[in-house]
Amino acid sequence: MNYGIRQLVQIVDMNDEVIREVIFDHGQLDAFGFSLGCTVITHPLGLKEFDVVYDTRKSFESLRFKIIDIEYSLVEVPIMIWAYLEPIKLIVGQHDIGSI
Numbered sequence: 560m561n562y563g564i565r566q567l568v569q570i571v572d573m574n575d576e577v578i579r580e581v582i583f584d585h586g587q588l589d590a591f592g593f594s595l596g597c598t599v600i601t602h603p604l605g606l607k608e609f610d611v612v613y614d615t616r617k618s619f620e621s622l623r624f625k626i627i628d629i630e631y632s633l634v635e636v637p638i639m640i641w642a643y644l645e646p647i648k649l650i651v652g653q654h655d656i657g658s659i
Contacts, residue, residue: 560589560590560591560592560640561587561588561589561637561639561640562587562588562589562590562593562640562641562642563584563585563586563587563639563640563641563642564584564585564586564587564588564599564601564641564642564644565582565583565584565585565641565642565643565644566582566583566585566604566624566643566644566645566646566647567580567581567582567583567643567646567647568580568581568582568583568604568611568646568647568648568649569646569647569648569649570606570609570611570648570649570651571648571649571650571651572650572651572652573650573651573652573653578609578651579609581611583604583611585599585601585644593626593629593640593642594626594629595626595627595628595629596625596626597625597626597642598623598624598625598626599623599624599625599626599642599644600621600622600623601613601621601622601624601644602614602615602619602621602622603619603620603621603622604647604649604654605649605654605655605656606649606651606654606655606656607655607656609651611649612656614654614656616656624644624645624647625644625645626642626643626644627643627644627645628642628643629641629642629643630642630643
């Protein structure tokens, strides 16, 4: 089956006020199946200006996120299955990665 991995990311300022919410697409893969509670290991996320990107600096280890929702899209051909990871919050000024 063709799965897509997505994650809700809240971009907030230092006062915890939401600037923007985006759904980050981690990519697609062929797999036998996911279930709720499965763990996905991925790079941490960071901000490059206001865009959400992978933070691949060597000083950061990979992170584990649980799958909290699985969505079947019957309007796409072929049928697409989206697995949603736990949401995260990125703070402008603290999660900026600059130029890599």
